[in-house]
Amino acid sequence: MQETYSEFHSIFSVDCVIFGFDKGELKILLIERGEEPFINHLALPGNIVGEDEDLDAAAGRVLNELTGLNNIYMEQLHTFGEVGRHPQGRIITVAYFSLIKVKRHELYPKIPFAKKAEWRAFHELPKLAFDHSVILEKAYRRLQRKLRYQPIxxxxxxxxxxxxxxxxxxxxxxxxxxxxxxxxxxxxxxxxxxxxxxxxxxxxxxxxxxxxxxxxxxxxxxxxxxxxxx
Amino acid sequence: MQETYSEFHSIFSVDCVIFGFDKGELKILLIERGEEPFINHLALPGNIVGEDEDLDAAAGRVLNELTGLNNIYMEQLHTFGEVGRHPQGRIITVAYFSLIKVKRHELYPKIPFAKKAEWRAFHELPKLAFDHSVILEKAYRRLQRKLRYQPIxxxxxxxxxxxxxxxxxxxxxxxxxxxxxxxxxxxxxxxxxxxxxxxxxxxxxxxxxxxxxxxxxxxxxxxxxxxxxx
CATH class of the missing domain: 1.10.10.10 (Winged helix-like DNA-binding domain superfamily/Winged helix DNA-binding domain)
Structure with missing residues (x-):
């Protein structure tokens, strides 16, 4: 397809940053991973995009499989494509972003990729799997900015x-x-x-x-x- | 890596939306493609990301190769990943966005992938190659929004x-x-x-x-x- 650089094939994933607010605390929806790498670690709900799947559809499907949430409006946050961000190879991830009402939704992972899904206090988090702490930080900055000029x-x-x-x-x-x-x-x-x-x-x-x-x-x-x- | 969906490998590219303003007109920097598909059509400067290349670095390298521009600050606009957006297979593209001063920069493509690079009047464009008209429209909406609340x-x-x-x-x-x-x-x-x-x-x-x-x-x-x- 071009001369200077050979074609290179990468895996694509989506990661979902879902914020909630409950009992005076900012919450973030995380999964506990059921698979390697980072088994048992907390992570954003995310997974690989399917071959015949649009990006936005993949984000909805992945969020549903890992947390049970359905029909959540998400907007794109940013695409993270640093070399070496994933220990198993070059995986580029498109991060999505949403704000939802905590109490309306029950959480139950549908596949063992997530052992559980739960709301965690944003301001008391350990380091997350992969570069998910970096992704989350970027989402939080967007939340802060938007809150100032949109009634979100x-x-x-x-x-x-x-x-x-x-x-x-x-x-x-x-x-x-x-x-x-x-x-x-x-x-x-x-x-x-x-x-x-x-x-x-x-x-x-x-x-x-x-x-x-x-x-x-x-x-x-x-x-x-x-x-x-x- | 997961159970429900098999791993799928995609190519990914970057596309650069560079706006300028000259003689009272909004301009957009386009290339005339020197290769199939869409040979001789106008397109955003864009190309495949290298295996050992960070996304942001790829955007800078591609813009330089196709237009001669160097050290242009670009921010991510959006990632376009619809199935079928590219006739040669699943290619997901990360679009970048920048505003620059037209007169400071000379244009000269360094590889034959671009036959030429030139400023075109934004409001008098034909349909661009691939989904580049859609990408450009999204960039224009961001430009309009930002202009209202930032001195850009x-x-x-x-x-x-x-x-x-x-x-x-x-x-x-x-x-x-x-x-x-x-x-x-x-x-x-x-x-x-x-x-x-x-x-x-x-x-x-x-x-x-x-x-x-x-x-x-x-x-x-x-x-x-x-x-x-x-």
């Missing part, structure tokens, strides 16, 4: 949430304290939150109002050139 | 430019007219432009002031949380 935090929260939960999500992911009054003023000024009419239940402190994110309003504001920014 | 237009302009040139760049890339007074007020308010002390030469109308982009000031503002937005 709502993907991680339950459908109904308090303003305190929302602020806590920003504080945990951006790793900084946020002034409560400014935050509430700004977030409410956008008109993107709808009061659900309900309050928290079974809490020891005064029950706070529960809000919903108004996606329809966000989409129509966006069309008019509205910029979300925290 | 300066990468495309000469070192010294008039406010009219800057506005024209925004109008051409965003495909809309921009109010002159608002635009100037906003862009000057950021304090990112420095007067060069010079004016245009050899123009039939009144010579306009020439400005420079103050990158150091942008970087220090950014650290303090400044948001650029047009």
């Amino acid at each position: 935090g709502f993907e991680l929260l339950p459908d109904k949430f308090t303003l305190t939960q929302l602020q806590q999500l920003y504080e945990v992911i951006l790793e900084k304290e946020i002034d409560k009054r400014n935050f509430r003023k700004k977030i409410l000024s956008y008109g993107l939150l709808t009061e659900s009419g309900e309050k928290q239940k079974n809490v020891s402190h005064r029950a706070a109002r529960l809000y919903r994110f108004n996606k329809r309003r966000y989409n129509s504001l966006k069309k008019m050139g509205f910029n979300f920014e925290i | 237009g300066f990468e495309l302009l000469p070192d010294k430019f008039t406010l009219t040139q800057l506005q024209q760049l925004y109008e051409v890339i965003l495909e809309k007219e921009i109010d002159k007074r608002n635009f100037r007020k906003k862009i000057l308010s950021y304090g990112l432009l420095t007067e060069s002390g010079e004016k245009q030469k050899n123009v039939s109308h009144r010579a306009a002031r020439l400005y420079r982009f103050n990158k150091r000031r942008y970087n220090s503002l950014k650290k303090m949380g400044f948001n650029f937005e047009i």
Whole structure:
């Protein structure tokens, strides 16, 4: 096909970076590997792409086989193709990225390639298999950047949430304290939150109002050139 | 390596999307292919990645061989891995993206894989080889998005430019007219432009002031949380 370099055949894989948020902690969905190399190590859910499989389809299939999750919207994060990133040869991996609501989904691996799938606290992780810690770090940086200028935090929260939960999500992911009054003023000024009419239940402190994110309003504001920014 | 799917070996390539801006037009750097398939067709500068070559290095090497450009900073755009995107088999391509100043660079392909390399007007292109029109469209959307919230237009302009040139760049890339007074007020308010002390030469109308982009000031503002937005 070309003169200077001989054709070289590589294996392709996909790796899925799935973030969640639960009990005030940022979570990441990992598998415990059931096969060598890195057997028993934690890893991103990932595997080889099939010959007749589109990349995006492969990401969905692999995530489903290793965790049981289905119909998760994922976007491409980055392709990692360093020589030597995989001990068994040249394997180039396309990393995908998603934010989901933890509680909606049950986890159960369908193939022994994963011994189990579980949510782990992002800020308390050991080193992952292969270069997965590097991939995860890149995904986290994207999450931090996007959180500042897109209302993506709502993907991680339950459908109904308090303003305190929302602020806590920003504080945990951006790793900084946020002034409560400014935050509430700004977030409410956008008109993107709808009061659900309900309050928290079974809490020891005064029950706070529960809000919903108004996606329809966000989409129509966006069309008019509205910029979300925290 | 896994049970459900047999290992499958693919070729992978890199493709480079290089934008420029010249004489009021958005330009894209293309090659005329010297080999089958799609011989004599216009294509993005792209080729196969070497076995012992990191992805980013491959993008730089391929761009250099096909166009003569050297030391161009490129970021990853997206990886295109649809089954059937290449008539000769499964070839997955990692697309890279860059903005450069047209006039600084001379073009000369070093291998016959490219018969020539040239800047073409982006808005007057025929269909490109392979799925390169799809790749280019995705790059253009990223360019439009980024232009709104990052001062990247300066990468495309000469070192010294008039406010009219800057506005024209925004109008051409965003495909809309921009109010002159608002635009100037906003862009000057950021304090990112420095007067060069010079004016245009050899123009039939009144010579306009020439400005420079103050990158150091942008970087220090950014650290303090400044948001650029047009």
